[in-house]
Amino acid sequence: xxxxxxxxxxxxxxxxxxxxxxxxxxxxxxxxxxxxxxxxxxxxxxxxxxxxxxxxxxxxxxxxxxxxxxx
Numbered sequence: 099x100x101x102x103x104x105x106x107x108x109x110x111x112x113x114x115x116x117x118x119x120x121x122x123x124x125x126x127x128x129x130x131x132x133x134x135x136x137x138x139x140x141x142x143x144x145x146x147x148x149x150x151x152x153x154x155x156x157x158x159x160x161x162x163x164x165x166x167x168x169x
């Protein structure tokens with residue numbers, strides 16, 4: 099079970115929370131692709147012109163930032 103499933107929050111509420119707490123537009127889009135659309139780090143890296151290693155470091159940091167705000 100992924101972390102997002104641990105919360106009783108709708109997709110539209112997740113989108114609002116991400117928009118509210120993740121300030122960089124690209125980071126918001128990347129996090130939505132991963133959490134809400136189920137895209138892999140490799141798919142996100144390809145879409146945003148980054149290495150999968152960069153994405154693998156960034157996404158968990160963004161998730162932690164978001165999840166700390168909702169707990």
